[in-house]
Amino acid sequence: MNISKERLSLLREAMKTRGCNYFIISTGDPHLEENIPDHWQIIAWLTGFTGSAATVVISEDAALLWTDSRYYIQAGLQLEGSGFSFIHPVQGGKNDFAEWLRENCLKESIIGLDGHLISDRKLRRLEELLAPLKIRFDTGFDPFPELWTDRPALPSGMAMDYPVLYSGKDRVVKINEVRSEMKKINADYQLLTSPADIMWLLNIRGNDARYSPQMSCFALISRDQVILFADEERIPFRLLIEFDKQGIVLLPYEDTEAVLAALPMRSFLIASGGKTSASLFRAVPKRVRIIDLPSIPSRLKAIKNKTEIDNLGKTMIKDGVALSKFFYRFEKELGTVPMSELSLEQMLEHFRAEQDDYAGPSFRSVVAFNGHSALPHYSAVPETDSGIGQKGILLIDSGGQYLTGTTDITRTVSVGNPTLGQIKDFTLVLKGCIDLAKAKIPAGTRGIQIDILARQALWENGLNFGHGTGHGVGYFLNVHEAPPSVSPSETAETRSPVEPGMVFSDEPAVYREAEYGIRTENLLLCYEDEETSFGTFLKFETISLCFIDKKLIDKTLLDSRQIAWLDRYHEVVYEKLTPFLEKEETDWLLEKTSPL
């Protein structure tokens, strides 16, 4: 019997004992982050599906899994024989577990879930949707402490001090900035549920999750105090003393709900219903007025300060040097040394690891050859690992965590001679990437307004891509960081203007199923360009540094300004990287970056 089937049947027994007809579990931890500690990888343990986002619904006779388009193929493969069915929306399945419940749930059923692992907003929408069915929710159902016997422990490593040399701003200054924003909207308290917000605020970093230097914790900022909910043993003694002087008080992680429950009458608390678990959100008593807004630190930390921007510039050089060395070696060894997706991933990691201040990858790399490159978030596993042949498309999307910032870059290169179709697709994607990069916009413009710039050349040719164009990028923090978002859709967390100092990705793409995928991704830094009588205007600097494969470019499809942009970009890449390259690498890069 498949291990997942076994676990499923144990879970169904637990549901029966508890009296739940349905059980819902979505990927997530009590902080509702993307990068979560192994302790919270419940869906992977239960179903075998290892994608980074999914929802599972279990009833007596159904066990279903939903995920997004990134993982349609992976989910189909990994769930085989597991007892769980993957619901493929394009193949006639319901788009969404909530819709499925609305149509299939029996009236007056009881739905179990763990209210610590779902946002209040998501749960509220579900409650509203199912209201006509008179469903009862049992939000305290958590069977895994018993079922999952070899579960990884909760993280317990030490946090580290992250000095001003890197962070650019003292924590006391940051706390005061947050307080002055709180004052503007008359708030008495700011609840922080996102560890990244707290890492930024307190100039600390942790090591609880893969790919992101965070420590799981909550915080509550009041007008004269910051309460950090984290176990005292996790904070270095020297930091504890500093915190004490700076009005930062430590309370146990488990006390968060109790402290919220005791907030004074008629006080105003900022808490984001989309980023706070239902259990925590509902622990706030009715007498406290909740201001449901994205956290103040989420916006402030997205606006990089001068030190961060300077460090980021140096980081981009390090990352560009690693990538250049990698591509040089790749081209040299192609056809002589056997290579596969996994071996290239290791080779790239090797070159990054040679750089100063490198701390590890900022996400699981996508190294994808031919058909695999058509899956936007493919990651090779030994079963799928593809050898690199003499001809095809190789897409590499990777990034690094450096003490001096976080990178995220995608390059698509041609192995052997590309086809005309590949050249056209690549050039259209590149046009979009350039058009967004060279945009000039008035202050106040939102990401949803500029998304089209990266897509228009594709749309004109009846092409498109199914993901957003750009996401914010943290600074030695999460590689996906709201609010910046360049996308056809918005959430409460991303619905805010692009501001000077923000960094976000610019990554248009085309995916041709089972054939190949093309994506070009750079990071853009927003800066103030000029002030006219019509307002303040902003522009972007492309800060990622790596050549773009000219073999895949049809120059006749570019207009003169796009050509000028690319030639200038290649000039900068050459100038900034060659001081750190060997002679033969420099010669090679000269050719790679010569004018079109």
Place this chain on the structure above:
Amino acid sequence: MNISKERLSLLREAMKTRGCNYFIISTGDPHLEENIPDHWQIIAWLTGFTGSAATVVISEDAALLWTDSRYYIQAGLQLEGSGFSFIHPVQGGKNDFAEWLRENCLKESIIGLDGHLISDRKLRRLEELLAPLKIRFDTGFDPFPELWTDRPALPSGMAMDYPVLYSGKDRVVKINEVRSEMKKINADYQLLTSPADIMWLLNIRGNDARYSPQMSCFALISRDQVILFADEERIPFRLLIEFDKQGIVLLPYEDTEAVLAALPMRSFLIASGGKTSASLFRAVPKRVRIIDLPSIPSRLKAIKNKTEIDNLGKTMIKDGVALSKFFYRFEKELGTVPMSELSLEQMLEHFRAEQDDYAGPSFRSVVAFNGHSALPHYSAVPETDSGIGQKGILLIDSGGQYLTGTTDITRTVSVGNPTLGQIKDFTLVLKGCIDLAKAKIPAGTRGIQIDILARQALWENGLNFGHGTGHGVGYFLNVHEAPPSVSPSETAETRSPVEPGMVFSDEPAVYREAEYGIRTENLLLCYEDEETSFGTFLKFETISLCFIDKKLIDKTLLDSRQIAWLDRYHEVVYEKLTPFLEKEETDWLLEKTSPL
């Protein structure tokens, strides 16, 4: 004593008697429409300000008026000596009356207003904003029946049948379409508060407000009945008999609230909180579940059917012929016959009135010379009427109501030789107008995503304009019609995708205060272009027909595709209009539309 001062002091007495500390009145009628009957022009009567949108707040010692940027200059002039102060946001005033109240309102005050004249959404936001001040709202305060002795009566004219020849679809078919949409979201009732929705649904038209062929009425659609709330005397007898056969029941206009109050337990009602007055919205008992969505007819009527599209094509020719005759006469008489903004407005109306099926202007024309053209919605009055000199910029924004559709078009022409600056501004505006017109977009794209296309050329030059790029246009109905909206912002009413059959304006602009303004406006019709493996793609047809002044174009600023677009557009204008023009007009138009 100024008449407004007198009325203000009577109003303050009425407030005192009623016990209200503050009184709020916003432009609007019980249907919250833009074009309102004279009976509801309360702000104009009270303050002398005649702009189409404003809010007034009165207390014992303050009398303040807010309006939008279209009317800043007009409000300043018209309120002089009235006792009312215009609050100019750019000159340090509060942006918004609600913000002003939040900062200035005394705790525990009573605010009076007429709940029939404010949307529920707007009132709710106000209540939330002022909650910390413990304000009480007296939503039944309406002192005008007594104060306004010579008030125009409520409209009482007859509605007219609007046959399928024009509407393209039988009312029974439309009602069934609405019901099938209601079924999809499990709604039992659809409340219609917008007369335009009801005119469309029932294939009738009225004559209650200037510029829009509407009759004030409400309607309620259930699964087997349509209740039309309108006085029986207003409906022609022949129509009453048809209605009776078709399940359309007439009830008195005043009964709307009572019928809503009697809706059955646990039924589901679609009603838009943004388009329904607070009084009506709150008449719905708690036992009824409100689905707060834009009305189903608002979307269906925006998707023009084949008959409407065909008629609209003919209407554009009529309107283009009138405009061509007007501009021909204007050029011929310039310098020989004295002309002013007002005389040109009359002359244009004269040429439109010559066309078949013409019913009147679709809004008050903007005929604006030089400095006046910098005011986006300037309308000449005798006191401001400017003679047309030998040199300058003339902007004309006008439209017609035809039985066969509604038009809205802006052309800016140069009188004498334009300056280089004017030529550059005009060409940048034109680039935007063309770039939006020739866009290709995937189905599902919203207006906010494509707005940038009309602005990018301006932004690159540090320019911008402060209004939306485009609004939906009704079909022999309101010239401003949601949902279509191409704008940097969205409302619940406009947040929906552009769909084939929708018609909206494309009107980028530049305004240089006290110098000149430039705007070019065409109507676009959305149609399905192609289906690829990446989805369905849509394009637009520019349906307005009038030459664009080549004297104001710098060809070197246009790219080859923009030039090709303009030359082709001018070819179509010439081909379609000349069959209806005199020989000398045809010769003149040939020159106006010759290739760049």
